[in-house]
Amino acid sequence: MKASGHYGTGSIWAVVPVKRLAHAKRRLSPVLSDAQRACLALAMFRDLLQTLTELRELAGIVVISSDPLVRSLARGSALLLEDAQEAGTNAAVGQAIRFLAARGHYDVMVMPSDIPFARAADLRMALAAQQDRAVVVASDRRGIGTNLLAGHGLHVMGTCFGDDSFRLHMDRICSAGLQPNILQSPGLRWDIDTPDDLRIDPRLICSPAGRRTLSLLERFSASGYVPTPGPELLAPMPPAW
Ligand SMILES: Nc1nc2c(ncn2[C@@H]2O[C@H](COP(=O)(O)OP(=O)(O)OP(=O)(O)O)[C@@H](O)[C@H]2O)c(=O)[nH]1
Ligand SMILES: O=C(O)[C@H](O)COP(=O)(O)O
Helix, strand or coil, rough: CCCCCCCCCEEEEEEEEEHHHHHHHHHHCCCCHHHHHHHHHHHHHHHHHHHHHCCCCEEEEEEEEHHHHHHHHCCCEEEEEEECCCHHHHHHHHHHHHHHHHHHCCCCCCCCCCCCCCHHHHHHHHHHHHHHCCEEECCCCCCCEEEEEECCCCCHHCCCCCCCCCHHHHHHHHHHHHHHEEECCCCCCCCCCCCCHHHHCCCHHHCCCCHHHHHHHHHHHCCCCCCCCCHHHCCCCCCCC
16 A cells, blocks of 8 residues: 555554544533643544554554644554544544455454553454454443454444444444454553543553653643542552553
């Protein structure tokens, strides 16, 4: 494929849709200003992109966005697709996975841009779990949303990101006669959607992933916009990490 971007040795393409920053994270508007939400969305995306670029096991990364800043920061690491419609997550993801399928790339790993704590090890697990006729799914920590969906031929199955997406994806995988492979990993479970999600799990604080996001949240908290994190935030990671 002829385009700028990051190209590894594998066959699976990572796909990340990114909304225009000015419209991002509306559910955080009770606690963060417009500018803060845009900065947070950008920090989370950059953390995830950095981790993805460490994964030589990927074929490459596709970022689909109309946001000029997102596009300029991703240039050089990802293949950029313009999201002219801006018609929501599924439309953007659909465009990206059809683009790849049309070029003979059927293996994809789709993630929202708000999972900054996803570690390279988590994503490697997802890549390894993606086998023939298996679709890998990781939910958010509430078991309601989908933080990762990976499989072969997802452009045929389609995606159902949005309300209750984990259940909808599971239904769709089963109806398609595919095998759901559910991935449980703390780094993948923590997306940041609501004010409650800003109280970051202490186990994530020492994670190698999410550094920009954490440092931004610390700055917000110092300026009094979000609840000040307690001392538990500095607790060491448990041995499992
Ligand atoms: N390219 C593109 N990405 C989108 C669009 N809508 C949402 N996304 C991305 O899809 C993922 C899930 O987005 P949402 O939950 O709808 O939006 P959000 O900004 O995370 O949060 P809210 O505004 O609070 O709903 C994130 O990576 C978004 O940036 C869109 O219209 N185009
Ligand atoms: O289920 C979903 O739609 C995903 O979790 C992505 O969206 P989010 O930004 O709401 O996490």
